[in-house]
Amino acid sequence: MASFQLNINNKKVTVDVAPDTPLLWVLRDELNLVGTKYGCGVAQCGACTVLINDRAVRSCTLPVSAVRDSKVVTIEGLSENGDHPVQQAWEEVDVPQCGYCQGGQILSAVALLKQKPKPTDEDIDAAMTNICRCGTYVRIRKAIHLASEKGGNG
Amino acid sequence: MKTLTKQPTAPKQTGASAISRRNFLRVSALTGGGMMLGFEMLAKAIPEVAADEVLFTPNAYLVIDPKGIVTLMAPNPEIGQGVKTALPMLLAEELDVDWKKVVVTQAPFDAVKYGNQSAGGSGAVRSRWESARKAGAIARHMLVAAAAQTWNVPVEECYTETGFVIHKPSGRKLNYGELTEKASAMPVPEKVTFKDPKDYKIIGKRIPNVDNKAIITGKPLYGIDTRREGMFFTLVARPPAFGKKLKSYDDSETLKVPGVKKVVRWDNVVAVLATNTWAAWKGRDALKLVYEDDSPLESTADHEAAFKKLIQHKADKPAREDGNAEQALAGAKKVIESVYEVPVVSHAPMEPINFFAHYKDGSCELYGPTQVPGRARADVAKALGIPEDKVTLGLPRQGGGFGRKLRTDNAVEAAMISKIAEAPIQMMWTREDDMQGDFYRPSSMFRYRAAIDENNELTGWYVIAAGLNNGRPAIAENFPAGSISNFRVDNHNLSSNIPTGPWRAPTHNSVAFAEQCFIDEIAHELKKDPVAFRLELLEKAKSLGLKINYNIPKFRGVIEKAAEMSNWGKNTPGRFKGFSAYFSFSTYVAEVAEVSVVNGKLKVHKVWAAVDCGQVVNLSGAENQVEGAIIDGLGHAWHTKLTFDKGAVVEKNFQTYKFMRLQDAPPEIEVKFIESHDSPTGLGEPGLPPIAAAVCNAIFAATGKRIRKLPFGEEI
Secondary structure (H helix, E strand, O other), rough: OOOEEEEEOOOOEEEOOOOOOOHHHHHHOOOOOOOOOOOOOOOOOOOOOOEEEOOOEEEEHOOOOOOOEEEEHHHHHOOOOOOOOHHHHHHHOOOOOOOOOOOHHHHHHHHHHHHHHOOHHHHHHHHHHOOOOOOEEEEEEHHHHHHHHHOOOO | OOOOOOOOOOOOOOOOOEEEEEHHHHHHHHHHHHHHHHHHHHHHOOOOOOOOOEEEEEEEEEOOOOOOOOEEOOOOOOOOOOHHHHHHHHHHHHHHOHHHHHHEEEOOOOOHHHOOOOOOOOHHHHHHHHHHHHHHHHHHHHHHHHHHHHHHHHHEEEEEEOOOEEEOOOEEEHHHHHHHHHHHHOOOOOOOOOOOOOHHOOOOOOOOOOOOHHHHHHOOEHHHHHHOOOOEEEEEOOOOOOEEEEEEEEEOHHHHOEEEEEEEEOOOOEEEEEOOOOHHHHHHHOOEEEEEEEEOOOOOOHHHHHHHHHHHOOOOOOOEEEEHHHHHHHHOEEEEEEEEEEEOEEEOOOOEEEEEEEEOOOOOEOOOOOOOHHHHHHHHHHHOOHHHHHHEEEEOOOOOOHHHHHHHHHHHHHHHHHHOOOOOEEEOOOOOHHOOOEEOOOOOEEEEEEEOOOOOOOEEEEEEEEEEOOOOOOOOOOOOOOOEEEEEEEEEOOOOOOOOOOOOOOOOOHHHHHHHHHHHHHHHHHHOOOOHHHHHHHHHHHHOOOOOOOOOOHHHHHHHHHHHHOOOOOOOOEEEEEEEEEEEEEEEEEEEEEEEEEEEEEEEEEEEEEEEEEOOOOOHHHHHHHHHHHHHHHHHHOOOOEEEEEOEOOOOOOOOOOOOHHHOOOOOEEEEOOOOOOOOOOOOOOOOOOHHHHHHHHHHHHHOOOOOOOOOOOOO
């Protein structure tokens, strides 16, 4: 066990965990930030996506010891009132079905819009590799374009 | 439950109860889990209500408080199919309230109050269409009666408008909140009148998913998010193959892992209880497990070889026989013969298998994902050897179902581990556990033969099918049954120790691909347009008068609509279309896929779907279901298969078990519903079966290549 100081959602937190613990389980089990989801554990599905220094990262394979002083943002910390332009677009397009993957999808979209505020369909194809088992992809694409129109890079 | 009864003269059929807010919240709190959020919301919404003010609760489905806040219960489990939104919409419509002002909450599991609370067979809206509207209408009638009594006017002079009762002659109005006490004393009407569909303000409109805000902000909505005082994060080691059982285990290394607190065995499962998931994970990896063979270790290659033999054999008894298909084939000028194959796939819902269980002193508290709460409770009670009323079960939102959670193994396993370990646990399966521990969509193989006579007419159809643990892989009643005078269906079952079960649109999801592709093959052979050929078959069904299970005008309606929507018969250069139409769960769906194939690479540009599901309840949710079903069906046809090697799954996680990603999804899916006020029919599943054939028929149009085995993979 070792002590790690992390910057999560703009707050300094200290956790005492095994150094190889994936960030996902630190968030879920130690910090009770359960909006970050487990789906595959092998960085395939993206349900565990968080933002690290504004980039989308799959937290299920990232050891907590590698996080250091990076700025971590989880779905709970994306906006104060759930009104980030990407969240608004998700509501407006009524994207979710089961909803389980959507936190990860939203954060992937936020990272994309930071890089490319006006993404093309090809940009969306390349960036949005998260699995949605319910198949809400048509709406995800639509919501990203809408968020972009709203000035979605937050 | 203590209630304040304020109905001294109420006749015996009075079922309404008036309860104080204080009691209401207390009772609600006792029901635990999923209820809490809803009632916290309610409490927040009406902080100024005095504890002794009267709430109007004419039945278990709705509550109106003195401020007019309406709380509606969503009785069935939400697995992504949208019933937490759609069912309360039915209540709200007939209650006649402003949707924006209602609070929706998940009802607790209570079979006495809510009847069948399941999610399966595309049945929730279908089965509650009458009863949910009636629950709303009863309340509306009682509110009107209360207002009429207040004003001392005839009931007939009063009507409702979004949360108000209005006295027509005088224009006086009272909001529902002002009537809660009086309405509670009104007799429950035996007969109610429903709204005329043309007056609908909620049903048929686009209503966003009621949990959207909670979903997009990462709230703890799912069973896997359960956190309780003293709870252990629990992972399990399960047999590595079907046909193997646990012989012995050694947990000495496991118990050295910091955070691991306990290791217990139940049946073939070794459970590792720890203070966090990662410790349980490492502890599980450190177990030394010895397994022994218990039954044959089967492989997919064995199943395929057995299927190939079975489909050459006539069944002892046909599943359906009209005329004489064998004779028609023998006398045919030409016989078309094709074999279609569909693999095993896993449900793999995004939320992995999990359950919270706490067994203590002969009672058990459960909270977790299940499509069948009633069965889960019964199975857990039986396994624990306690009465059913000692088992409580909360209903969280679920991260997908697709049929996986029609089995209750997860609840039973968690409950038994909790009992043996004497601790509250949150049991979770890893994705690898889930891939190896599913009840899979059975594989199947179909051998079709069609007889063509000298007049270029289809005179006979004979399918011999085989399924893994599936005795009816070719559904005997399916179209084109009834449209061909010589028609025979033979089914063979191949028994296996690999467990199989219902997977979204069970059996339909496989047979639709095979028969809708084969119909396309016949149409091309006869040099007929695939749409015109289907319509011609429907005409024949009308004239032949054989037994059919489908409605000819409705089937025709969706076929013509999809053809019209897609401008069938006209192609954009370089793009090609394929057609498919299928009837399941009482719903008719026709789909057209537009594709291009360049250097062996498939692109699906657009899909059109025409759907007749009776009255649409939530237009946005309904479209979402059909879009999702199309992507689900297409993704599995394109990429997904599960292979067994000596009882073990080969594709152990998502690196090799391939799901559709956004880049392959059609950029556009256009869904149109046939306008109808018939009672709603199924919608969670019927959009899925037709799509594989629509795309494969389009691929044939583009390349001349017939796809007869799924998945068709990356290279066309």
